[in-house]
Amino acid sequence: MNKAYHKPLRGQSAEVFIESLTQDGRGVAHIDGKAIFIHGALPGETVRFTYNKIQKRFDEGTVQEILTAAPKRVLPKCPHFGICGGCSLQHLETTAQIQAKEQILRDALVHIGKVQPQSGYLPPLVAKHWGYRRKARLGVRYVERKGQLLVGFRERGSSFITNMQSCQVLHPKLGMHIIALRETLASLSICKQIPQVEMAMGDTSCILVIRVLAAPSTADRLKLSQFAYIHDMHIYLQTGGPQQVEPLDKTAHLGYSIPELGLSLEFEPLDFTQVHLELNQLLITRVLELLNPQNNSHILDLFCGIGNFTLPLATCSNRVVGVEGDAGLVARAKNNAVTNGLNNCEFFTTDLYKELDLTTAPWLQQTFSQIVLDPPRSGALQLLPHLPKLNAQQLLYISCLPATLARDAEILVHELGYTLDVAGVMDMFPHTAHVESIALFTRN
Numbered sequence: 126m127n128k129a130y131h132k133p134l135r136g137q138s139a140e141v142f143i144e145s146l147t148q149d150g151r152g153v154a155h156i157d158g159k160a161i162f163i164h165g166a167l168p169g170e171t172v173r174f175t176y177n178k179i180q181k182r183f184d185e186g187t188v189q190e191i192l193t194a195a196p197k198r199v200l201p202k203c204p205h206f207g208i209c210g211g212c213s214l215q216h217l218e219t220t221a222q223i224q225a226k227e228q229i230l231r232d233a234l235v236h237i238g239k240v241q242p243q244s245g246y247l248p249p250l251v252a253k254h255w256g257y258r259r260k261a262r263l264g265v266r267y268v269e270r271k272g273q274l275l276v277g278f279r280e281r282g283s284s285f286i287t288n289m290q291s292c293q294v295l296h297p298k299l300g301m302h303i304i305a306l307r308e309t310l311a312s313l314s315i316c317k318q319i320p321q322v323e324m325a326m327g328d329t330s331c332i333l334v335i336r337v338l339a340a341p342s343t344a345d346r347l348k349l350s351q352f353a354y355i356h357d358m359h360i361y362l363q364t365g366g367p368q369q370v371e372p373l374d375k376t377a378h379l380g381y382s383i384p385e386l387g388l389s390l391e392f393e394p395l396d397f398t399q400v401h402l403e404l405n406q407l408l409i410t411r412v413l414e415l416l417n418p419q420n421n422s423h424i425l426d427l428f429c430g431i432g433n434f435t436l437p438l439a440t441c442s443n444r445v446v447g448v449e450g451d452a453g454l455v456a457r458a459k460n461n462a463v464t465n466g467l468n469n470c471e472f473f474t475t476d477l478y479k480e481l482d483l484t485t486a487p488w489l490q491q492t493f494s495q496i497v498l499d500p501p502r503s504g505a506l507q508l509l510p511h512l513p514k515l516n517a518q519q520l521l522y523i524s525c526l527p528a529t530l531a532r533d534a535e536i537l538v539h540e541l542g543y544t545l546d547v548a549g550v551m552d553m554f555p556h557t558a559h560v561e562s563i564a565l566f567t568r569n
């Protein structure tokens with residue numbers, strides 16, 4: 126910040142030129158050297174904005190008027206855009222969204238990781254942009270003041286629930302029936318004891334897991350059954366933790382197929398699965414292309430979930446070891462290997478964020494030709510020192526947060542002797558600020 130900086134007041138407005146985009150989809154500008162993050166503004170635009178928050182290191186604001194619009198600005202499709210916290214980029218044309226995400230990855234690798242991919246960036250993976258989301262958690266809240274039940278994502282930057290009528294990014298099976306769901310939930314005797322609904326959808330069937338803090342009456346159960354019947358869904362009731370989930374009527378099966386490999390994977394409604402199944406198919410193809418497994422390949426798949434990469438890799442390699450912290454997911458992965466006739470997979474339940482030894486991680490005494498690493502947002506810092514001992518020539522890192530990928534890349538490249546070969550982004554969550562990426566490291 127330079128000396129000419131005059132502390133603004135909340136509510137004050139100013140005009141700025143927007144230089145870039147933050148990781149959460151806000152426009153970045155500078156006034157007298159101090160950064161300001163502005164909701165609703167896009168790079169290349171000149172906007173008039175209102176200050177919302179004055180902080181020590183940066184300020185925050187919201188667009189009041191767009192004075193010069195970016196050429197890639199488009200009209201948001203959803204009427205809730207700007208209020209709902211589910212999406213933050215609908216005002217930007219979709220190819221520009223993924224370009225902006227690639228820029229975020231590039232910046233993170235350079236500034237945090239101090240690395241550049243030796244062979245450059247892969248073309249972004251893109252699939253459908255609307256109605257793609259097959260996993261979601263919607264909040265439910267009865268608002269006494271309004272005498273109304275709300276069902277939706279949280280509002281942007283608040284704990285309030287958006288009064289959602291429809292959702293353009295959710296699969297239409299639920300996205301186009303939010304009002305009917307809300308009306309059904311509002312009609313239940315326990316409507317004030319329902320904090321959330323989770324949606325899980327495979328290739329075809331759709332399950333809604335309704336969290337209930339009180340037992341539904343017989344009439345409530347009937348209403349829920351009718352809703353499920355009319356909308357061709359299945360309802361489960363969750364009375365406690367993730368283990369306490371029961372079908373309202375009968376059990377339904379969730380699964381997705383990977384047609385080109387002849388595979389079919391099953392999962393339970395609260396299991397981790399990739400949200401965008403069409404993009405996931407492209408991702409699996411990219412994983413296979415980058416690793417190019419051979420008859421003698423011995424691959425380690427860390428954070429393997431239900432075997433989303435383990436099984437495809439097992440179809441074309443000698444052996445694959447999958448490791449995952451959630452015992453339920455490991456059980457599903459084992460079962461998926463059996464039902465797909467793959468007997469060259471082995472699975473272990475290991476907490477990969479704890480100290481590892483041969484008792485908790487017996488797979489550490491094996492060596493591998495390649496490793497796949499697909500951690501949660503917090504990355505894989507604790508695991509990195511173990512990797513060189515496993516002797517793999519290639520390490521494929523799939524990331525849902527560029528900052529932690531870049532932090533881990535710095536260690537892999539500058540401390541552990543790997544080279545960053547290629548990197549790229551994929552549009553797993555169009556219209557949101559989530560940046561999913563992939564990076565291939567090689568070791569001499």
Ligand SMILES: C[S@@+](CC[C@H](N)C(=O)[O-])C[C@H]1O[C@@H](n2cnc3c(N)ncnc32)[C@H](O)[C@@H]1O
Binds near residue numbers: 454
């Ligand atoms: C981004 S998901 C990837 C799952 C899988 N590769 C897929 O494509 O479906 C991350 C996985 O890490 C698992 N996980 C989270 N914390 C873990 C931990 N401490 N130890 C091991 N696995 C963990 C989650 O259960 C989840 O399955």
